[in-house]
Amino acid sequence: MSKKAMKKAAKAERYQAFKLERRAREKQMQKEKRRLKAQKRAAGELDDSAELEEKARKRQKMSGFGGKIVLDLSFDKLMSEKEINSLCSQLAYTYSANRNASYPFTLLCTSLNGRTRDRLEAINDGAYKRWTHTEWWENSYDCLWSSPGVSSSTREASLPQADLDVQKQKIVYLTADSGEEIEELKPGETYIIGALVDRNRYKNLTFDKATKESIRHARLPIGKYISSLPTRKVLTVNQVFEIMLKWVETRDWEEAFNCIIPKRKFLDSRKKGKDKSLSEKEEVVSEGEGGDITSDQAELKIDAEDLEKVVQEDQLLEAQA
Numbered sequence: 660m661s662k663k664a665m666k667k668a669a670k671a672e673r674y675q676a677f678k679l680e681r682r683a684r685e686k687q688m689q690k691e692k693r694r695l696k697a698q699k700r701a702a703g704e705l706d707d708s709a710e711l712e713e714k715a716r717k718r719q720k721m722s723g724f725g726g727k728i729v730l731d732l733s734f735d736k737l738m739s740e741k742e743i744n745s746l747c748s749q750l751a752y753t754y755s756a757n758r759n760a761s762y763p764f765t766l767l768c769t770s771l772n773g774r775t776r777d778r779l780e781a782i783n784d785g786a787y788k789r790w791t792h793t794e795w796w797e798n799s800y801d802c803l804w805s806s807p808g809v810s811s812s813t814r815e816a817s818l819p820q821a822d823l824d825v826q827k828q829k830i831v832y833l834t835a836d837s838g839e840e841i842e843e844l845k846p847g848e849t850y851i852i853g854a855l856v857d858r859n860r861y862k863n864l865t866f867d868k869a870t871k872e873s874i875r876h877a878r879l880p881i882g883k884y885i886s887s888l889p890t891r892k893v894l895t896v897n898q899v900f901e902i903m904l905k906w907v908e909t910r911d912w913e914e915a916f917n918c919i920i921p922k923r924k925f926l927d928s929r930k931k932g933k934d935k936s937l938s939e940k941e942e943v944v945s946e947g948e949g950g951d952i953t954s955d956q957a958e959l960k961i962d963a964e965d966l967e968k969v970v971q972e973d974q975l976l977e978a979q980a
């Protein structure tokens with residue numbers, strides 16, 4: 660066994676031991692909590708209204724925000740093996756954030772194929788299929804406004820054009836290259852995120868796709884709220900998703916950006932943009948974005964254990980529920 664493989668095996672073993680220990684500790688805590696509650700109930704000390712409130716809060720949490728997020732996985736062939744691995748880690752972070760959110764979104768992962776699917780299947784016995792609030796489609800998101808497997812001419816003949824248009828109008832492709840800025844998220848709308856890790860090698864890729872398919876598009880209003888950051892900053896899939904979750908919770912873009920975008924990004928950009936006029940700053944920043952993306956993705960370390968950890972933690976939560 661190589662030194663690297665031995666290190667990895669030792670790390671996996673430590674993680675396994677830690678996990679079992681934590682699981683036992685958490686089970687014990689749950690048990691204690693139930694025992695205390697039963698004791699209080701028997702003594703007539705339990706506040707019914709507080710309990711009802713807690714139940715209502717849980718129900719509200721289960722019903723979520725109402726908006727749907729599509730992760731468009733159709734870029735499988737454009738990524739290297741490493742980028743696919745990184746994307747799968749980002750998907751796991753996305754799912755994990757959604758699972759822990761006060762107001763989760765319905766997640767729809769479309770065009771699941773190729774190496775991305777192979778990678779997900781290989782991890783923890785295809786655990787991704789059991790992710791809550793998450794649907795996986797082999798088909799493209801265009802099934803949202805048309806029926807799968809039916810040629811577009813038949814489709815249009817069988818469904819009134821006006822209905823198709825209404826469905827499609829509710830969809831917004833999020834892309835950093837859009838000239839439009841999103842102001843608020845709406846429960847009835849569906850937002851598409853490009854499930855892609857490309858170190859910004861494919862500039863305008865999702866913008867061009869949305870334009871070609873006549874889908875509305877918009878970028879996050881970063882520049883409007885964080886003056887030290889460029890208007891068209893390219894973020895990772897899970898960052899965009901987590902910003903949206905935070906906005907739903909707080910209805911405040913500034914807070915959402917501050918919470919999710921790493922602080923050092925603000926400093927980096929300030930350095931880059933220093934003493935530049937606005938237009939120059941935009942130019943510098945768009946050149947610099949490739950660099951930013953690289954460091955972001957370095958942060959999201961490509962590591963199979965990453966994804967496994969999220970999946971295992973999730974199973975733990977499920978076992979406790």
Ligand code: SAH
Pocket residue numbers: 832833834835851852853854855856857859860861862863864865866877878879881891892893894895896899
């Ligand atoms: N070159 C790719 C960049 C991928 S980044 C492209 O053409 O989109 C991953 C995805 O996150 C993007 O496809 C987009 O959906 C979303 N995204 C990243 N930064 C964003 C921003 N500032 N505003 C809106 N969406 C953004």
